Amino acid sequence: MSVAATQVRSDVKSLDLADQGKKRIEWANQSMKVLQIIRKDFIKNAPLKGIRISACLHVTTETANLAITLRDGGADVVLCASNPLSTQDDVAASLVRDYNIPVFAIKGEDNDTYYSHILAALDHKPNITMDDGADLVSIALTKRQDAVADIIAGTEETTTGVIRLRAMAKDGVLKYPIIAVNDAETKHMFDNRYGTGQSTMDGVIRCTNMLMAGAKFVIAGYGWCGKGLAFRAKGMGADVIVTEIDPTRAIEAVMDGHRVMSMNEAAKLGDVFVTVTGNKNVINKEHFDAMKDGAIVANSGHFNVEIDIPTLEKMASSRRMTRDFVEEFVMKDGRKVYLLGEGRLINLAAAEGHPASVMDMSFANQALSVEYLVKNHKSLEKKVYPVPQDLDRKVARLKLESMGIKIDRLTPEQEEYLASWSEGT
Numbered sequence: 001m002s003v004a005a006t007q008v009r010s011d012v013k014s015l016d017l018a019d020q021g022k023k024r025i026e027w028a029n030q031s032m033k034v035l036q037i038i039r040k041d042f043i044k045n046a047p048l049k050g051i052r053i054s055a056c057l058h059v060t061t062e063t064a065n066l067a068i069t070l071r072d073g074g075a076d077v078v079l080c081a082s083n084p085l086s087t088q089d090d091v092a093a094s095l096v097r098d099y100n101i102p103v104f105a106i107k108g109e110d111n112d113t114y115y116s117h118i119l120a121a122l123d124h125k126p127n128i129t130m131d132d133g134a135d136l137v138s139i140a141l142t143k144r145q146d147a148v149a150d151i152i153a154g155t156e157e158t159t160t161g162v163i164r165l166r167a168m169a170k171d172g173v174l175k176y177p178i179i180a181v182n183d184a185e186t187k188h189m190f191d192n193r194y195g196t197g198q199s200t201m202d203g204v205i206r207c208t209n210m211l212m213a214g215a216k217f218v219i220a221g222y223g224w225c226g227k228g229l230a231f232r233a234k235g236m237g238a239d240v241i242v243t244e245i246d247p248t249r250a251i252e253a254v255m256d257g258h259r260v261m262s263m264n265e266a267a268k269l270g271d272v273f274v275t276v277t278g279n280k281n282v283i284n285k286e287h288f289d290a291m292k293d294g295a296i297v298a299n300s301g302h303f304n305v306e307i308d309i310p311t312l313e314k315m316a317s318s319r320r321m322t323r324d325f326v327e328e329f330v331m332k333d334g335r336k337v338y339l340l341g342e343g344r345l346i347n348l349a350a351a352e353g354h355p356a357s358v359m360d361m362s363f364a365n366q367a368l369s370v371e372y373l374v375k376n377h378k379s380l381e382k383k384v385y386p387v388p389q390d391l392d393r394k395v396a397r398l399k400l401e402s403m404g405i406k407i408d409r410l411t412p413e414q415e416e417y418l419a420s421w422s423e424g425t
């Protein structure tokens with residue numbers, strides 16, 4: 001595979017923002033120690049030489065450091081947004097101006113622009129696709145089949161994307177192997193839990209400046225993201241209410257000390273509602289009807305379908321923006337409901353997404369998975385694969401080392417004991 005002469009085409013808000021973007025990219029880099037180690041190795045060994053990569057990810061400071069790492073590994077990388085509201089325009093500008101990485105992303109872009117940017121990333125004729133939500137793969141498979149011939153493999157960052165890709169594999173439409181980075185333990189147990197937990201609180205607070213202590217905080221979905229959010233909210237003194245559809249997750253929430261009830265009940269009580277389910281219409285007409293005056297609704301799941309916004313729009317007699325990312329809907333009976341960040345991932349729309357030190361592990365998995373795919377794609381089928389366990393463990397080991405934490409090793413005697421069925425009798 002030879003690298004095409006990429007014209008440094010790009011579509012970003014303004015290159016004048018690049019100075020600030022560069023400083024912020026460097027700031028994030030300081031907390032991404034595992035990625036730094038991988039980057040050093042990539043610079044030395046150039047494992048991605050000659051590989052074209054199109055990445056459809058949230059354009060943040062952390063993603064910038066991943067893109068730079070891949071470039072330093074020899075890849076020819078272009079980046080587009082995986083959500084219309086998550087782009088950090090200064091970061092996009094700096095990537096283009098300072099790092100020569102083409103970017104197609106503008107915060108607040110409309111749907112047409114969003115999809116035209118994905119098409120621009122596919123014009124790059126990638127060998128590897130990197131997705132966060134599977135939009136790049138879906139567009140390639142449906143609208144740009146010409147681009148598929150050059151693709152050898154791909155990676156997927158988030159839960160919702162993995163679910164979509166598994167559905168594609170099941171229907172026999174997936175055309176190349178994908179590694180589900182989300183499924184690495186060093187991804188979902190940390191990024192989804194601690195990253196989404198903290199940054200979702202950050203997004204809600206930046207939008208509203210509300211006091212969490214004493215607030216009735218309803219969380220729909222007690223998966224990895226929901227658990228993290230519940231503990232952060234509880235830690236700030238909120239009265240946490242969880243809604244679930246899975247009995248095991250629901251009982252886990254009960255035993256973790258949260259109140260659990262149906263959304264119908266919770267709707268009457270909540271001061272703030274956050275959906276993190278990966279599902280649709282989790283908050284719907286019935287719930288809007290029951291909400292208190294002043295209720296705040298937000299979403300931190302991947303797509304903006306978790307809250308039934310079209311119905312909310314129909315139910316309202318008027319609407320206006322009251323603060324940045326806060327839209328007031330006045331109901332016909334005079335009650336007000338506030339929607340944050342257009343119902344898009346609130347941690348990325350109104351805050352800065354996950355802290356760099358947790359994205360360090362997620363993106364270390366991304367970089368190592370790409371290296372693995374380049375080496376091994378010929379032996380893989382058109383399926384969704386987990387991150388190989390040795391890579392997952394390597395990320396945990398490197399993270400511990402970077403934190404100066406040492407752990408014990410099995411003694412030969414212990415190894416033998418654990419491997420033997422005859423011990424313990």
Ligand SMILES: NC(=O)c1ccc[n+]([C@@H]2O[C@H](COP(=O)([O-])OP(=O)(O)OC[C@H]3O[C@@H](n4cnc5c(N)ncnc54)[C@H](O)[C@@H]3O)[C@@H](O)[C@H]2O)c1
Binds near residue numbers: 300
């Ligand atoms: N905001 C971010 O930065 C960020 C980061 C990681 C993942 N995500 C996204 O967040 C979503 C959740 O991810 P996760 O890793 O926690 O997934 P998960 O599968 O671990 O958890 C989702 C939970 O939602 C529950 N659920 C489904 N439908 C429901 C309903 N109608 N009512 C109540 N609960 C319901 C499921 O039973 C499950 O327990 C996904 O869309 C994922 O892509 C967002």
